[in-house]
Amino acid sequence: MTTGLRVCVVGPGAVGGLLAHSLLDAGIATSLLAHQRREQQIRTHGLVLVEPGGKENVKTPRVVGRASELGEQDVVFLCTKSIALPSLAPTLAPLIGPGTLIVSLMNGIPWWFFGGRGGDGSPLRLQSVDPDGAVSRALPPAQCLGCVVYLSSSLDAHGRVVPGAERRLIVGAPDGGNVDGAEAVAALLRHARFQVSTSGNIRREVWAKLWGNLALNPTSALTLATTDELLGSPLTRRLIENLMREAQQVGERIGIDIGMTVAERIAATQRLGAFKTSMLQDVESGRPLEVDTIVRSVSEIAQHVGVEVPFIDTILGLVALRNRGLVERRSRH
Known part of the structure; x- marks a missing residue:
């Protein structure tokens, strides 16, 4: 199921770093897209996770600063801060093909939440989330999966991932559809030793x-x-x-x-x-x-x-x- 899969984690910070490290630890080839300082940090020291007891577990994934260096992916995990997304999303176009699954692990209301229509059926695009529609154009809601994160993780002063005990994730498609995609991503995350459930009502x-x-x-x-x-x-x-x-x-x-x-x-x-x-x-x-x-x-x-x-x-x-x-x-x- 994981053989030959092209997986990218965008934003390998506290949550994205733990996700990427877990995928790599499970033998899933995973590339990272990071801002300049984080890219250089991982290039120099590796993606470091501090295990219980203080031992360092170091992975050396491919890490880049531009999406064009990676090309089209099968699964893209978005783990950036939501404030960065309106300017970041258009630059992610090289990662996104017609079959790419886009999985958001971000706080707050995501751009795909209403799929362009409000709860009363009227057109709705939130100006606070996707001001000019650039996010939805770059990251089509129809290809998106939500992933609600209940895990504890932080970066220490050296940029090392320090995980907590909880590793719970909930995955689902915005409209309850794309069950196959949600199950495939859930299986991938379970393989990486997360506790994953799927939801028919991810909203x-x-x-x-x-x-x-x-x-x-x-x-x-x-x-x-x-x-x-x-x-x-x-x-x-x-x-x-x-x-x-x-x-x-x-x-x-x-x-x-x-x-x-x-x-x-x-x-x-x-x-x-x-x-x-x-x-x-x-x-x-x-x-x-x-x-x-x-x-x-x-x-x-x-x-x-x-x-x-x-x-x-x-x-x-x-x-x-x-x-x-x-x-x-x-x-x-």
Whole structure:
């Protein structure tokens, strides 16, 4: 099944690096497409994973900085930050053929979520996600699979992948179709020792993860607090509950029922203990935040379907200002 398969991981950072290393460790030839600094890092030191106990497991895959150096692929895993995608997507054209499966492992609402039509059947392309349609033109939604990521992984100061214990992934096609493609990708990932399930409603799975991220990511970026601190304070917990209720209403309006109450979702998060959200980690590292796909996209959907979301709009305004400050400071250095 894996013999002769052309596989590329775009964005071999914390998640993409773990994915690529696992595929390579399973004997699946995998190429990497990386930005200049990460490309040079992997060329010089290899793709390094730190195993329990501190031992380094080093792979030496082909890594390039331009898609044209690789050509058409059978499977492309997109593991970049969502903020990079509008400018990156058109450059990926050499990777994408008519039979290429495009698998997104990214936070927030993806460009393929509505397939061009909203939950009420009217035309819908989210300006916050795909401003001029360039992403959908470069990465056709009909060829896309969603992959919802529940794993812990980070890069240390040396660019080494430091994996956590959880390795759970959910794969599915946006419209519940392309079952064969979803099963093929799931089998590939299982071969790489991930815990993989397939879903006939991947939009629901995306929204279920977004439900928590929408509330916890921006509040942690603003307060610099971990999740246990946010949920342990009655005032910030109340804010998070209100954010989640609004998102739940928007989800219901577009036909998504999570099948869980706000209290149940918060209890599940509390069982995970103290952890830093991706936005908090980005703030601490001085990186731009994924405001558009995680927060602004939900505000835009709410406006489209006629749901008032004052808490979401308020947190959007605040975290957008925090992000602007990060971007300005980064541009000065």
